[in-house]
Amino acid sequence: MTDAMTFVENCRAKDGLLVETDESAPSLEATRFGAEIRAMRGHGLTRQELEFASGARTGGAYAMFSGGAPSLGATYYALRLYQLAGVTVPDSAAVVHWVGEALCSGDKTVVDMDDLFYGVRCLIILGARPEPSAARAIRAFLGECTKDDQGCALLPDRPSDIERTYCSVAIRQWLGTEQDHADAQASGPFVVSCDDGFGHIRMRPSEAEWSLASAYWGARTVELLNLAWPWAELDAAVRRCAQPDGGFSTNPGSTLWETYCALRVMDIAASRQEQPA
Secondary structure, eight states, X not given: XXXXXXXXXXXXXXXXXXXXXXXXXXXXXXXXHHHHHHHHTTOOOOHHHHHHHHHTEETTEEESSTTSOEEHHHHHHHHHXXXXXXXXXXXXXXXHHHHHHHHEETTXXXXXXXXXXXHHHHHHHHTOOOOHHHHHHHHHHHHHHBOTTSOEESSTTSOEEHHHHHHHHHHHHHHOOHHHHHHHHTTHHXXXXXXXXXXXXXXXXXXXXXXXXXXXXXXXXXXXXXXXOOHHHHHHHHHTTBOTTSSBOSSSSOBHHHHHXXXXXXXXXXXXXXXXX
């Protein structure tokens, strides 16, 4: 069995850029997850990867590839690549302005939970804070997306799940007031309910299926809330998803995304098990 670094390098196209295994062309998403895996193994970004990120800039934002439509997700991936490389984001004020306008209009949040998370991550990397009106809009949206089970949803009319609960917990902790932290901590019981008792963190308690993605979102939420957790069982469940190509997946054939999720979960589990009880 090969290792994760070998798997990542085998995902490179002839131009040196990374392509996700179920895609046919490079993207900032594939570049970001490949770079994260390499960073966990002590390797930096390549020149081609930084040039690819720079070429995806459009105004104050970034697209998944040069000539594509700008998005909050792509902008976060680009900023994260700059952060991993230790490079200053060019004209960061323009990015802050674009993100602010993309997230809120007046006193309303105009995105779903996923894009809100991406936007907040951009602001964190750039060291920016929301305007008071935007902070109020974000809190209102988080409240509307919080369900009776204290999990959070993509939108107010959708069911709660572990991914959006992770997003909401991270955003609330970033907003930072005592009430924000209390609201984040209130999601703890929902997170616990996603554990199936066999080392798997499910997307939601009502679904038997789990994935490496749901394991990652769950582990990050548990970490943020400092919950007690059967880390050894979770670690073992993730390790069973190792593939012969060096990556990870719950299905035959690895992906960069799932490999990133698996490695992050194993790192979190290892660090949490080392902490004194």
